Amino acid sequence: MPLSDSAAALRLDLHAQVLGDMGSGKPKRLVRALEYQAEDLAAEAMALANEADFLSVLREARSTDRLVEMWRKQLTRWDYNENVPWSPHSPRTDARRADVYTLLGIGDETGKLLDSLVPVSKAAGAVVISTEHKAWYTPQSLQGRPWYWPAYRKLLADKGWPEDVVAGLDEATDRVVERLADPTAPEAYQSKGLVVGYVQSGKTANFAGVIAKAIDAGYRLVIVLGGTLNMLRAQTQRRLDMELVGRENIMRGASEYESDYADDPAWSQGRFASFGAMPSALGAFDVHRMTTRDIDYQSLHMGIAALESDKQEPGLPLYDPRNLHRAAARLMVVKKNQRVLGKLVKDLQKIQTPLSEIPVLIIDDESDEASVNTSDLAKPNTERTAINKKISELLRMLPRAQYVGYTATPFANVFIDPSDTEDIFPKDFIISLPRPDGYMGARDFHDLDSDLADEERTYANSNEKAHVRSIVVEDDDDDTCLERAMDMFVLTAAMKLYREDKGGLGDRYFQHHTMLIHESVRQDDHRQLLGRVTGLWWNAGYLGATGRERLRTLFEDDVAPVSAVRADGQAVPASFEDLAPYIGPAAIRIGGDDKPIIVVNGDKDIETGEADFDKRSIWKILIGGQKLARGFTVEGLTVSYFRRRAGNASTLMQMGRWFGFRKGYRDLVRLYLGRQEAMGKKEIDLYEGFEAICRDEEAFRAELAQYSVTVDGRPEITPDKVPPLVWQHIPWLKPTSPNKMYNSRLVTVRSPGEWQEPTAYPTKSTDLRHNTNLWTPILTSLSTEPMSLSYHFAESGVSHRFAALTGRLEPGALLALLSDVRWGAPSQFAPHLDYLREITASGPAQVDDWIVLAPQHAQPGRRIRIGGDGRSYSYFARDRRRAPLFGAISDLKHRAAALRIAGALTDSADVTLEGLVAPRRGAIVLYPIVESAHRTSLADGDTIDPSRLVMAFGLVAPASARSDDGRVLRFTTVDSSREGVAIIDTDSGPGSA
Template sequence: MLEPNSKSITVVPAQAVSSKTDEERASWWDQYKVNAAAQLSPTALKVLEADARYIVEKALPGSDGNIDADAWPEEGLRTGMVIGSVQSGKTASMLAVASLALDKGVDVVVLLAGTRVGLWLQTYERMLSQLDGSSRDTAYARSSVRLILPQPEDVLNPDRMGPTSYLKPSKATLAVRQGIPMIIVVPKLDEHLLHLSRMLKNVLSSTILAGGDRATTMLVLDDEADDASVLDSATSDKVTPRFIAALWSGDHHNSSSRDANLRASYVAYTATPQANYLQESHNPLAPREFSAALRVAGHEGEITPRSLTYLEPNGIRGYYCGGDMYYDATSFLSGPLTVSWPYPELRPGETESELAERQEVLRWEAISAAIRSFMVGAAARLLIDGRRYSDVAGRVFPDRNTLQAAMPRAHTMMFHPSVRKDAHFAAAEDIARWSRALPGNERNIELPEGDDGEPIVALDPAGLAVRLQLEEEKWRACYSSFEHSRLALSSFPGAAYPRLDEARWTEVYSLLVNEIFPNVALRVLNSDPAADDHPRFEPTETAEGWRSPEDLLTIFVAGNILSRGLTVEGLATSLFLRSSTEPAADTQMQMQRWFGYRGAHLPFCRVFLLEDQLTLFRQYNIRDRALKSLVLRRMALPQDETAAGTLILEGLDFVATSKIETRKIPLSPGPSPQIRLVERSNPDLASHNNGILVSELGRGRWDEIDAARNVGRIRSEPIGLLELADLLDQLRYTQHDPSLEDELSRRWASLQHSLGLSDPLFRPPGLNPMPYRVRPQSCPYAMAAYLRLWHALGTGHYAPGFHATDKADLPWSQLDGRTTPQFYLAVRSGEKQSTVSELRSLGIGAMIRGIGPNDRLNTLWGSRGYDSSGYFGDQFIDYHYHGRRPVPRLRDGDTWRPRGHPGLALFHVISDDQGGPDMVTLGLGLPHGGPDHIAALRR
């Protein structure tokens, strides 16, 4: 079985259109299903279909196989997002959606195939063979069923036509008259989009649209939608997203459908949707109607209900190998598959030049370890398969099948040295030097020059043989490590990998010298986006016959070109040494090309990197799981909740995306959140808030905290998280009633959906919704939502992406104990007589605090406990009463209560400096152990 994300093309003979009636002809889905079945297991095919049908129903709503034009918004545009994983089969889903949409009667399908010509042609060939069931030689036979633009002869020949030639209005006009659908595959390049929008505007004119018996529908499927399709701001000069919108609007200054009889649906496919969600306010392509997440094959999960993975009966060889397999600290595989070194920091007494020397030595060590692993793995695979590169190198075969019967499987390596393009060539030269150098002498090697005076950047077989002889034990250790990986994988279903016998090392040694060293290639992929420069893994047909692919055994050196849609077949070794001053999760996630359906050769897979980068990759994976889990839960709801907002997480050391300016918003309100907003504008609301305290004082037993000081009272019995949350929600303010539409509010809806809760976490009054007047850390309703969240996570609900406030490096799911605290209610008494009679009768006085603009206290907490009187301060007033130890020390700046200690909700009675009635507010003391994460919100 081929890898599910393989770019290899399976050609099914085209239907004999002339000999079949419309009734006899197979549906688009049935035809595509035959092609997909050649690459997918029956279970994977069921999942592919289920997810594709969900997407089509959301993109092209209707019933009984028909499209309901009335289901579109007034502007005639529906937008949605489909989130996949890196190299997980997003294109397969996109083609499945196209097939089902064609069966449903969509009139125009546009496939936007990335920003590189190589990706465009790759997607075009897959569309032709897998969706249409034809080839460049047989596509003409289906001309009465559909129109494909460009036509094969226009782009699959060496003299490739441009958009002015391959977009043929005459053929498109004929297709419209005949009532047959159009399938258009274009790159996401401005020139192509501009010409396509003009052609569609002319072919689907208002007169033509008005003459139909139903609305005309257009489905635009955008591959790699987080790239050129992102609009960083409303005032951005970037035109690609606007040119995409012009496909249905006819005008890049507008995004609505240009005609009431034209309905458009835009579906964005990506593995990194952070920027797409964050651009909602200004990009017409942002997902507004729906979101979907694609599942991947794994060792657990069902088709229904949806989860991150589904059980693949064929076992590990059909599993998707992603972040959970490489980075999960609880997995026994993460050790064998990732090899890391501590990031070299400046040591005490060390000079900058000494540090630079250590860094250089470490760099050569990483290069050495990666290349040894790559080459030994290649030799071991030849040993297992019994095939040889020398049997196919330079030979011509009479047909493709004969070639493939003799051809070894692809075995490749990828090196990410830097974001700078010039560094790619320098890195390739370093690999060439390494092959010629004695161990430790790499920097002193001069490469020979070619006739043009440029260095010859190629591996030296003789030099490699010398290095193997001198470092044999290190090379042999690689061979042993692959056997250890095989044993670690052996418990998985279907993991019948052949044993790598130590006694056969001499055979591996011989294969290295005679097969690997003479045939390994070194390539720098550093091309212009408009060039067709990409790895080549398919056999090529020449006038003499068939030749093997040029990249069967290749080390690729490149940067971002390897992060957009290109599948590196047989990738076994990845060396990631690039760095960034402000890492962006979406950019670096796309670079993880070692992800994919690698199960067939997983024991040989390795990623070499520094530990700080490995930590980042682990955090990206956790946040990726959190986002997909949210979308999957929403897919199960009766109504899509995309409009409720989608929470995007980032970290202290990285941003979610560099494409949109964001700000970091923590979840936890901190150790001592204080509600500094007071109500004095509306006497009724002020009286209501006072009544909350009076009511609480009437419940349970309240004791003097310290009779000698008269600092206040405390209730003897604590309350739980939910009871305290309900209390906070009772507070009312003239100037603060947060709107549920605010993005700060919508994140709570995202968290509610992530946890599968039926009741909302965030419950503002909703009497007069308005923008936030205080930060979330000072908002009583946000505090209440946080307490409800803590309760849910502590009582069995689960969602990825959280960590505890005192254990930032440990996912919430891996915590040994998840205790939920109790809170003591107390009231701080001041020296001024209260205006509230019930408080006066209890001897509770009001406190004097400075009140600034917008009725906000300059500070809430009073006594700081810095004297020697034995009073610990208002923030720890309950410690003073209970005698609990240890007591947090304000002086040290660590005001968190220890994990397991109770919390505090301290009422404050504030005197109005303008002579009005007293006002009530609260401050909280939270113990460590609550949930936290950092949300990314637009600036």
Template sequence: MERFKRKLDQEEVDNLITETTEILSHCTNPHLDEAQSATNLVVGYVQSGKTMSFTTLSAMANDNGFRVIVYFAGTKTNLLTQTTKRLRKDLINNGANNQFYKLHENPSLEEVQRIRNELQISTKPTILITVLKHYKYINALADIFNSQQVKNVLKNNAVLIIDDEADQASLNGYAYKNSKKESLSEEWEEDEYTTTYRSILHLRNSIPNHSYIQYTATPQGPLLISILDLLSPKHHTVLTPGKQYTGGKTFFIDKPGLVLTIPDEQVYNSKKNPLTQCPKTLVDALQIHLMNVALVVCIFKKENYLSMMIHADKDQDASRTFYIWVKSLIDMWTEMINADENDLAKIELVESFRQIYPEVIREYDKSTDIIPSFEEILTQLPDVIFDTNIELIISSNKRQGDNKEVDWEGSPSHILVGAEMLNRGFTVENLAVTYMPRYSIGKSTADTIQQRCRFFGYKWNYLKSCRVYLPTDTCIEYAEYVEHEEEMRKWLKENTNLEAVEQLLIISPRLNATRKNILSINTVQTKLNGWRKMNAFQMIDENIRFVEQFITQTIFENDKDYGTTDRNHRFAKLPIQQVIEFLSNFKFSNMPDTARKQATMRYLKYLASKENSPLEHAYIIQMAYAGEARERAFDEQTMKLTTNLHSGAQFQVKRSILVMQKFVLKIRFVFNYIKLNLNVILSVGAGRSLIH
């Protein structure tokens, strides 16, 4: 931890200790010998020091008697390796602290005996376990905790589970990612990501005393909705970034001159605009990067190296294309820079660097900064070009894929070209120039555009040399997101109750631009089509209280008398915002139903925000409100009802009251009080007719 203190001033150290203490104070008591569990949320900025936070939390947990700490270290092997390496460096400290910490990466049942033995060492070391966020490895870890050897030794000793990037794979993106598939099933139960979620629940069930800490930089509406339903965090902490941090506010509000626009014709898309030659803006960006290295590393000596990142498209073939362009340019410039002074190609190359040099020094203040001439930069350029390390970071490249570690200290200049592996969680050290010509067909989700921000971070020391190349539409999206992010953090700081923040997210018109996240037409026509029985068995008591209160406070109108109480229903016509709030407050406890709830709320929000003929009202129907509760068939193994709740001629008659004006959504919320201790079910049906 001393390494962290050397990087921070006293105020920053105090903030780190205070916030870490707050996080740990809401965890389970490691000295109370009984079953306990706690779930907390920790929110930071992208690249702002979340790793430092949970490393400090680990050290503090060790001091307070936590015997095991589990880290969900991302969905890709390079992120797992990155986290393991950092823990080994910062906590074990090259072996100096090996009596206090023991580290395992993706352990299998074969390591049970070793873990058992380490738990019995007299110094009581904390067992650090990094695991890939994949059901195979998480289930294997659950098997270790369920083994009698570990159970007998661990007993009720406290375990800390740290979920890094908690909005990825664990919960968020479930409905949206699956909505983008070309082939859609009608049921979310058949989609991906349920296995990861189930494995997390399996692991938690295998540990009697544990605290589950979710770290994220993107706590958007769908994430909050998900965690309130599924993992229910009781407390949240908003991390304060260090003074040297440069995030979205820096680039898109305070210093927008650092962001340069890529013309539409140079924006890459494999289908819409497959570029056949290296775009001019990429050449400019490369030259700026090389001169930045000459300026910041060689002349100013502010840093030992600088990096450039090129993120062209999620398609790995695009990364290969851009990699070939960059490598060919550097190879060509290497030959030219070695040529005779009178060589025409060299003269032309030098002149092209000279023309772009004013952009390199544009953000520097001539009255306070000593700015070297281009000739001084030129003397450094040959060595910079010769000593530039170019990496292709894609998963299919075995040599430079998942397990590739960049030798940052080995060269003054690095250029990284890649796709998704340069996305979420990956740290590009000393990144100064970013070139991201991604062509977006539709509006990006807030969490997606945020997690591509590898250019955020602690860059104040060389911020004047930073440049970010983006398409115009992407620049607009980021500017919108910055406003969204700052508002979100303000709410989280001001409200100790996450449910209050969720309500603000839902009702605030200011966040419409980045929160619509319109679902695909296929999703609406398949997964929101027809009737759905949405089960909430783990939330029965809470939902019953909410529903009873809702019914008491709502004015219902009676439909005509159909003769018997089981056929007589009543309805309430409510503003659409109240219907959305109703859905928000009704809790579910499994991933498919929560995904369905998310999608329904997002689509309602979208319909209500349409400029022409927005959706204004919807109906909530209380069925058989005067009758006795009817017993329903229930399968205890599958935890599902087997009775069809929406059948029979009488129900078809009931549907006739839902003839509404255009753009009034035909959606029914049905309450059925049933026996078998399953007192309330919310059922949602949305037909194709809702697309007007």
């Protein structure tokens, strides 16, 4: 080996030893550590044990070099570590990384090179709403015990998970496990929590990590409630067996061919976790499976021996560390079924080990489905719903059981009555997981914050234009739309084959390619749909001239222009002729076995195949209903054809199987969605429904994030205060079923220094006229000439500039005006009005005045006359996304100036804007809106009828207008009779509501 190669290998070995020694501990002096490790290596290693050598390598290094990858892994761990004693700074910050470099004792140039090769991850962490908890889950408490978590972490890294993603999972699972009870504590405590993820975003990976850490810590019975369907339960069982349980625990000494996964390609390919021997033979402990991929929980007939936990020290309880850490763990994945859960309850009552001694972890996947009680227990002789009753029995008979629900639609869970101690209300914690990198969720199909007019939207700047296609049904016949969606499915299949052939995917390929048609849950409808789709497929002519011409048009009009701006480096054919050779193979791969369609609905007469993505590659069209509507992952989903309606947001959101990870084909994803369909006497729009849910979800997460900050080391709010954070943005689509919504009401939202933008304006002419007349005197009092205002963001280099008429309002005058404004949905603004009343009229005033801004267009046009003085003002063309709500009203460029005036941003470097800044000052931005129905007959400069104008506004309260107690929410609720339920008013002083 040449000397340079030898030196490189020796350097890698040296740094690997050093970083391995530091492991999960704190950074140590690098040069000293290098010299120490070099003593045990070859003589030449000492020449490499210095910073100068490291620096010379970094100057020439690429981000993919092995040495850089080693450092990436360790730096990322230090970046993510929470509450470390060696740094006072928050994780994932430049300050934390600077502390790392200081402890390593490296110079500025070395640090800068490492930063350029391994940038600090600024990814958001998990958001935690929690009661106070006893700190027990610490590195010191787990010294020498971790086994399954390190193995799981390594498996994910070996699968190619980026180090920052693995580190994020490590951090997020810590947030869950540390809030469970200490399994070795003498006193029993039952913690209940909720983890909120995104639809198809990797929640299973999180609870697999939680299980790994929990059993390492001492939990010895793990019950996973794996949905209500066999296929979902089996999918969850396989995932845990493959990535966590491992081959040795599965076989238990049996032959490879006796495994329940003998027919699974991943088993024969060696992709199941393996430890080399039974963990108990390697100084750890085994995991015994109580369920298998194909067999749900069965009654145990052999003296219930499988659930017994042998005590090494019979005189001590099982939870004593001398027994606990020498006992095997038991894992079962159980369907949420009354009969199956009943068997488990009966068996647990028979075992000899006292149930009060067994640390149990219950993971409830899709916890808002079936688990929540929907019976009104306040009525006489009312019983819980069946599955909720069984879960309650488990919790009652297992005092050391910890309950953690997982869901992407948490509204049903947070609306559970907190005073019902036998229910699954997450009394101890709610954790909101961050949106994963590379995830394609609801936001990626909508233009939530866009202020672009329809004619300005392009495939590049509009998610809706790029990915969403309307299903337009004429005379109850949607075959034309359905055929177009199927054409897109074949065309995107050809695009995937083209990308596999042209490279750029590494060693990856597209194992699955699917289309989902979801119109109904009724099996009779599926039977009729199967006939239609089958006929369309065989008459499509994909191998002939007619089909090719349709595909050519679709490629040139849709696929090519979208992929040209959204392919993200993936190969795109220059013309249809370049793609044409792949169309035949794509069509044959889908339908070459004469079975292009798989029906998944439990009807044995029409089910045409098995949607088992683990056993084979699937390139098919899937037809289904409930089985494919929640929890179950449809792999490779590229085209969705969706017309199914739902009555609440949780149900509709869970049907969004098109959410997920679409690596290598994000640009090809298409959603064909029903628009403006009749539902009773109302016209609904599924796309608007999903958009409303997305807004509900993001508002909920934003509120959780805002109120997760502790005040004086104590939680600002606890889980029993969370229900009021849930909003309903569309009249016909409630957050969850009405029988799951309970009894809390939000009274105040304190928002110092934050942009607030109400959108629920009235639709009645009398109310619009009333509001216009309220605001007209304010408009006429503004400056006659616009003032040019700008704000420059130093970090990004972006400047926001606009012209506005300006004025000033006394606090009392504004409060009186806003108190008199009429709304389409008064409850939306009421909590904000209460806050304005608080800072203006209650106690010492916290606002001196308000600056009023009326932005004016730079270009001529879109002006109207308001009032009787002949003055004209710019108006804004906005339309309601759904009555009474508008979408985005403000222009982003206006917000920075308002935030600066209110003291929420630093110096703008604009003398004019700085002249408007003062302490204890707020800002109001006015938006006279003319909706499309009134714009067509409106000429520039016309006087507008006050009843045809919407006087909208945004506001920023002074950044200094904070409460003395640091709290930002005030609540009312119905029941305060028990400890642990929502307090009637968090402001408990005299006179509180």
